[in-house]
Structures are given as C-alpha cells and as structure tokens.
Amino acid sequence: MNRVSKTTELVLRNIEEFRRHSLLVVDPPDSHSVTRLRAECAGCRPAFLHRDYGVYKESLTASDDATSATFDIGFSWPPQGYDSVLIYLPKGKESLDMTLGLLAASARNDVEVYLVGTNRAGIRSSAAVLSRWLEEATKLDSARHGAMFKARCFAHETGAASPQDWEQIWSTSPRGIQLTAVSLPGVFSHGRLDAGTAYLLEHARLPASGRILDMGCGSGIVGAYAAAACPESEVEMVDTSALAIASTRRTIEANGLKNARCYASHSFGNVSGKFDLIISNPPFHSGTDTDYRPTAQFISESARYLAPGGSLQLVANRFLPYQFILRDWFSRVEVLFENRRYRVYRAMEPTQRLQGSRVQPRNRRGGAR
Ligand SMILES: C[S@@+](CC[C@H](N)C(=O)[O-])C[C@H]1O[C@@H](n2cnc3c(N)ncnc32)[C@H](O)[C@@H]1O
Incomplete structure (x- = not known):
C-alpha cells in the first residue's frame, strides 16, 4: 500500500x-x-x-x-x-x-x-x-x-x-489599465499585487487577438490584465486551487470582462486546444529549498499547447535556472526584461524532438524566492 x-x-x-x-x-x-x-x-x-x-x-x-x-x-x-x-x-x-x-x-x-x-x-x-x-x-x-x-x-x-465576507478587494493599474482584483485567504499574494507578477505585467508582450492561457491564475490578475488589454482575445484562466478559482471568477466579474473565463485544472489536465500566448507567474512549491520540478513540468507541457507563432511568457526569480529548462523545450528563448530580482522570459518554437516525452527534472538547486 x-x-x-x-x-x-x-x-x-x-x-x-x-x-x-x-x-x-x-x-x-x-x-x-x-x-x-x-x-x-x-x-x-x-x-x-x-x-x-x-x-x-x-x-x-x-x-x-x-x-x-x-x-x-x-x-x-x-x-x-x-x-x-x-x-x-x-x-x-x-x-x-x-x-x-x-x-x-x-x-x-x-x-x-x-x-x-x-x-x-x-x-x-x-x-x-x-x-x-x-x-x-x-x-x-x-x-x-x-x-x-x-x-x-x-x-x-x-x-x-x-x-465573500472574507474577500479582499484591491486595485492596480499596470500600463495604465485600471483593474480591480478580488482574493480570498489562502490565495497567492492575497490582497496585493506580487512584485514578480507586477514585473510580468509591465513587460509581457501580448498578441492583439487569439487565445491566451493564464496558468496558475491565483486572484486572476494576470488573465484580467490580458483580457482588458486585448479585448479581441479569448482568455482562459486555470488553477488547481478552489480558492483561486472563486477569486478569479470574482475578479472577472468585478472588471466586467466578457472575453475571460476561469475553470479548474491541475496543470493542463482540463485544458484543450492551442494558445497564442501562455502566460504565468508559475507555481512554486517550496520547503527550505525551492522546488522547481512543477514549473519544469509546466514548461515541458506548455510546448505542446502553443499554436504556431505562439509564445510562453513567464516571470521568475532571476537566480532560478529556468533558461536551461526552457531551452530543453524551445528553440527560441529570450529574456524580455530583467532587473535585480526578476526575469521575464519569452519562449517560442517548441523543439520537435522532445515533444510527448515526460520532463526529467534537472538536478540543479534554485535560490530562495
Ligand atoms: C505564483 S502563484 C501566481 C498566481 C497569480 N497568477 C499571480 O501572479 O498573482 C501560482 C499559482 O499556481 C497555482 N498552481 C500551483 N500548482 C498548480 C497546478 N499544478 N496547476 C494549476 N495551478 C497550479 C497556485 O494555486 C497559485 O495560484
């Protein structure tokens, strides 16, 4: 047993x-x-x-x-x-x-x-x-x-x-787009915009239209930003946490977004079709060490869900060795922006040879978040 x-x-x-x-x-x-x-x-x-x-x-x-x-x-x-x-x-x-x-x-x-x-x-x-x-x-x-x-x-x-009695409602305006976010206790960065997420919103490159996936949506702020900034797009927001899903649905409602929806999915389990952009401040599970295997798994799976010309964009602590993992799965990997703490990566053109196989986690340690 x-x-x-x-x-x-x-x-x-x-x-x-x-x-x-x-x-x-x-x-x-x-x-x-x-x-x-x-x-x-x-x-x-x-x-x-x-x-x-x-x-x-x-x-x-x-x-x-x-x-x-x-x-x-x-x-x-x-x-x-x-x-x-x-x-x-x-x-x-x-x-x-x-x-x-x-x-x-x-x-x-x-x-x-x-x-x-x-x-x-x-x-x-x-x-x-x-x-x-x-x-x-x-x-x-x-x-x-x-x-x-x-x-x-x-x-x-x-x-x-x-x-709803437990919600916190807060505002933010990335790149001048006024947004309201709603979060419940237990949701990542409850009641405030995470600094890494803020950096991602400032520097992400969004398509004018097409399908966008916000993986690990938390309060829904990333997907809400994408939906508001690109009204011609269709935005899907997924998370494994019931608290996050409830929060994101309230965020969608609070911003009157008609081109966004949220549903439960553990990684890509309930996701179907291909996306022009997959965007994320990816999940971490950390004890004393940062464990980036879930993110490595997410990166490898993303490669299979990108439409031709589509990109995966994510923010990460700059000390995490994500560029190596990204390069395992994508031919084009670039750092769109970086500061002393974070990097925003864009990965495009999934490598054919590795598609369909499971990720082998690299034996490298990341820094603390
Ligand atoms: C770092 S938080 C980012 C939340 C939000 N996008 C933001 O930037 O504020 C990562 C999110 O991923 C979710 N998550 C963790 N593992 C997941 C998985 N296997 N599938 C889907 N979501 C997951 C967590 O519940 C959490 O909401």
Whole structure:
C-alpha cells in the first residue's frame, strides 16, 4: 500500500475518534490518505471536501465512489450533514481562520472538529485560531513531527458565513489599465499585487487577438490584465486551487470582462486546444529549498499547447535556472526584461524532438524566492 502523509499517520493513530461519527474530511493532502481513511473508517462513510483539484481528481480515479467527494470552498456539503470534521491544516493562518469561520457559520448542529498538521506548517500556533471560533480546544496527540487538536463547534451566527465576507478587494493599474482584483485567504499574494507578477505585467508582450492561457491564475490578475488589454482575445484562466478559482471568477466579474473565463485544472489536465500566448507567474512549491520540478513540468507541457507563432511568457526569480529548462523545450528563448530580482522570459518554437516525452527534472538547486 502507498505511504500516506505524516499527518494522515497521525490521524490513523487516533482513528477510534472517528468511527462513531459521520465524518467530513477537509483538504486531504493526497489520494492515498483518502483511500486509507475510506478503508479504516468505512462505518462512518467519510465525505471529502477538496480544495485542491489535483488531489480531488486523483482521489476520484482511485475510488468508484464519486458521490462522497466534492471540489468546493464551502461547508454546505454534504447534503446529509456531518457530526465531525477533520481539517488538514491549510497553508497560512488567514486561510485557517476563514475555514473555521465558514464552518462555524454553516454547521447545522454542534460538531466535533479535529485539526491536524505538521510543526513545520505551524500547527502549534494554530491553537489560538481554533479558540477564536471553537470551544474546548485541546491537544489530542502529537507525533510524526506534528500534532492533532480537538475542539467543539457550536453552530452560531458569526457574521462571516459566506466566502465573500472574507474577500479582499484591491486595485492596480499596470500600463495604465485600471483593474480591480478580488482574493480570498489562502490565495497567492492575497490582497496585493506580487512584485514578480507586477514585473510580468509591465513587460509581457501580448498578441492583439487569439487565445491566451493564464496558468496558475491565483486572484486572476494576470488573465484580467490580458483580457482588458486585448479585448479581441479569448482568455482562459486555470488553477488547481478552489480558492483561486472563486477569486478569479470574482475578479472577472468585478472588471466586467466578457472575453475571460476561469475553470479548474491541475496543470493542463482540463485544458484543450492551442494558445497564442501562455502566460504565468508559475507555481512554486517550496520547503527550505525551492522546488522547481512543477514549473519544469509546466514548461515541458506548455510546448505542446502553443499554436504556431505562439509564445510562453513567464516571470521568475532571476537566480532560478529556468533558461536551461526552457531551452530543453524551445528553440527560441529570450529574456524580455530583467532587473535585480526578476526575469521575464519569452519562449517560442517548441523543439520537435522532445515533444510527448515526460520532463526529467534537472538536478540543479534554485535560490530562495
Ligand atoms: C505564483 S502563484 C501566481 C498566481 C497569480 N497568477 C499571480 O501572479 O498573482 C501560482 C499559482 O499556481 C497555482 N498552481 C500551483 N500548482 C498548480 C497546478 N499544478 N496547476 C494549476 N495551478 C497550479 C497556485 O494555486 C497559485 O495560484
């Protein structure tokens, strides 16, 4: 059997807690965890609320029970309700705050809440956030470099029942185009324009028309800029995060953009056809080292989604060795602009010989972001 995450190991040590309840699991970290929890907790028929599309799709593939999982941001699901909730600690305190606030506002009856996470992700300091929304918070267990808390949620009015209550709305005007952006906690660069993204918007070269893909759209600011700057284009914005998709849809709405749409996709999973421009401040997953394998994978796949004459344009910390990866997959790679921190790359003309094969990650280390 595949290994589950350390956090799921910690949950499995305490599985007796869950067997008596109808259980909702929020943000399971991987599909192996879903499979194990389904097997170990069969009697309580756990339901899974996913906010990561990649894990959601993988879990669906691993199971024939599509009715017990959803990809969403709220707690109005599952329709039959639940009397205990297991939450995997999300990234960032604000995101946990929103998760608990939405739960407290929408739970139909009193529920037992379990929160599990690693020390590295900040589980120790999350007890204070738990106490803000829930009662009787206690530490249930600590092991595997992590901890698990238990608390009770008494359904009550919180004044923060809808995701919109958690939004931040901000403005920016790249190259003089006035835009409004909306973001939820947990979304990259929540409430402000990231410096790297700002650099990309200042220097990207947009086609006058055609299809544009914003990969990893976050709050949707890159795609919104492209749609507003090129009204003749059709812009598609994708992200793996449910919070990002909800934010981007609100950004599209806030700017009245008729030529932009957003949908869930883990990398190119749900994307079809060819694009005249693929633009991105690409995803990073970082621990202590920057891990650029997801970006390397994204670059290699982009080569297959470009229309003739199309380009991939991305911004990256200048110390990251992306030009080497880009050159593996494209014949023409140029630095459009650079400053002390960032580079904006443009890559064109995918190399034929490598198309269709999977990327072999290079064994080079990137600098910290
Ligand atoms: C660096 S952020 C950029 C967000 C936004 N474009 C901006 O510039 O503010 C990268 C985004 O990629 C998304 N992401 C990470 N892995 C992904 C994947 N495999 N497929 C699609 N999106 C992904 C993250 O959720 C995040 O929103």
